[in-house]
Amino acid sequence: xFGLTTLGAIHTAISIVAVVAGVIALARDKTILPGTTVGQVxxxxxxxxxxxxxxxFQHGGFGKPHMLGILTLxxxxxxxxxxxxxxxxxxxxxxxxxxxxTTFFFHMIPGFTESLTRLPAGAPVFSGPDxxxxxxxxxxxxxxxxxxxxxxxxxxxxxxxxxxxxxxA
Numbered sequence: 001x002f003g004l005t006t007l008g009a010i011h012t013a014i015s016i017v018a019v020v021a022g023v024i025a026l027a028r029d030k031t032i033l034p035g036t037t038v039g040q041v042x043x044x045x046x047x048x049x050x051x052x053x054x055x056x057f058q059h060g061g062f063g064k065p066h067m068l069g070i071l072t073l074x075x076x077x078x079x080x081x082x083x084x085x086x087x088x089x090x091x092x093x094x095x096x097x098x099x100x101x102t103t104f105f106f107h108m109i110p111g112f113t114e115s116l117t118r119l120p121a122g123a124p125v126f127s128g129p130d131x132x133x134x135x136x137x138x139x140x141x142x143x144x145x146x147x148x149x150x151x152x153x154x155x156x157x158x159x160x161x162x163x164x165x166x167x168x169a
Contacts, residue, residue: 014045015049015111017045018107021038021041026101031155032104034083075106076103078099079096079100082095097153102145105142108145117134
């Protein structure tokens, strides 16, 4: 199906669950919260997406997708450390929030790339990952990511201000 191996199909199914969980978390909570069920589903399916991706070598050997998987796992670890410790001081909540959102953006890169270079079957939208049109799509997704992060930071700042004001009262 669409040139996917069995592992590729499993990997794709897990990644779709991760993306749906991420969309639900972002729509409902405006962030990915690891303490919620949807946040946990997002985090663990993202981990499994990365791990299953390491066994896929459709384009030769170890490549950019594998590096993105490693980077995603490192950013997830950073988010977990920031959320569970005060390693980053007052910036910990910001680091955690931005890191989880960054992993969601990372899902979008292969998601759009693989979908738009395979679908529709027989006549995909783009010829390959280096197609200039696809690069523009990823650029737009990156711009949306930056806007989303800016809104999250603004929301965190407002919550911090309210907390400080409540502490003074």
